[in-house]
Amino acid sequence: MEWNTLVSTLPDVSLSGRYCFPGKIPYSAQFASPEIIHSYGHEHFDARQDPRWREFGAEDIEEYCFWCSRSCAIACLKMCIETLGRPKQPPSMFELIQQGLAAGGYIIRHEQGEVVEFGWIYQPVVNVGQSYGLKGQVYKTLSIENICSLLLTGALVIASVSDEIGKRNDTPITHKGGHMVLVHGFEWSNQGCQTLLLHNSSGRFPELQENAVIPYDRFAAAFAGRGFAFWSANEQDE
Numbered sequence: 158m159e160w161n162t163l164v165s166t167l168p169d170v171s172l173s174g175r176y177c178f179p180g181k182i183p184y185s186a187q188f189a190s191p192e193i194i195h196s197y198g199h200e201h202f203d204a205r206q207d208p209r210w211r212e213f214g215a216e217d218i219e220e221y222c223f224w225c226s227r228s229c230a231i232a233c234l235k236m237c238i239e240t241l242g243r244p245k246q247p248p249s250m251f252e253l254i255q256q257g258l259a260a261g262g263y264i265i266r267h268e269q270g271e272v273v274e275f276g277w278i279y280q281p282v283v284n285v286g287q288s289y290g291l292k293g294q295v296y297k298t299l300s301i302e303n304i305c306s307l308l309l310t311g312a313l314v315i316a317s318v319s320d321e322i323g324k325r326n327d328t329p330i331t332h333k334g335g336h337m338v339l340v341h342g343f344e345w346s347n348q349g350c351q352t353l354l355l356h357n358s359s360g361r362f363p364e365l366q367e368n369a370v371i372p373y374d375r376f377a378a379a380f381a382g383r384g385f386a387f388w389s390a391n392e393q394d395e
Contacts, residue, residue, distance in 0.1 A: 174344070186366065187226070205222060214248075227276075228358075229359060242389075263275075291390065299316070319333055322376065324365070326372070
C-alpha cells in the first residue's frame, strides 16, 4: 500500500472511538504454557520443565528450548494465518519455524560456521504467510499513524517493539525493537491515536498477552518504526 493511500485512510480527527479488526483473532503464545511466561522471563524457568512443550509441535525438547524464546514473529504469523487464511488444519509453531527456516528467514550460523543470530528476517516470514494464501508487505519505515491506517484497510500489523512492552506500565522502556507483536486495533480521539490493541506472544501477565491495551506513549517508546502487514486474499490493498 502506497503512503498517500495510508494517509488518506486515517480516521477523521473529529471522530472518536475504538477501531478493531472485525472478528476474533486466536491468540498464540511463543511459549507452550502462556500462564508461566512471567516465570520464563523473570525467574529463569527451565523450558525443559514446561509441561505442555509438545503442543509447540517440536518432537525434541531441546528444539523447543531453543526456539520458544526466538519465535515471537512466528507466533504473530500463526495468528495471522489462523485469522485471515483459516486453514482446516492450522500449522503448529514448529511447522512454521521449519517453513521460515526453509525460506531463509532466520540465520543461525554464517558461512564460516560461527553462531550468529539476526532474528527473523521480515520478507521470508511474509513469503511463508503468502504460501497460506495471505497478502503481505514489509514496511521498513512505519509510524504509529501508518499502523492505524493499515488496520483500517483490514490488515493485521506485526510491529517491532521492545519486549519490555510485555511488562506492566510502571516498568520503564529502555530500548526499541527486538520483539514482534500483532497489532489489531486502536483507540482514536480528536487528539489522535490514544492506545494500541495487540496480541503479545510473550506478555508477562494475562492482561498483557491477549488484547493488551497499550498507551500511545508507551508503545511509541518501544516501537522501532518498522514491521510488516498481512491481509486476507479477499481484501484489496491497492
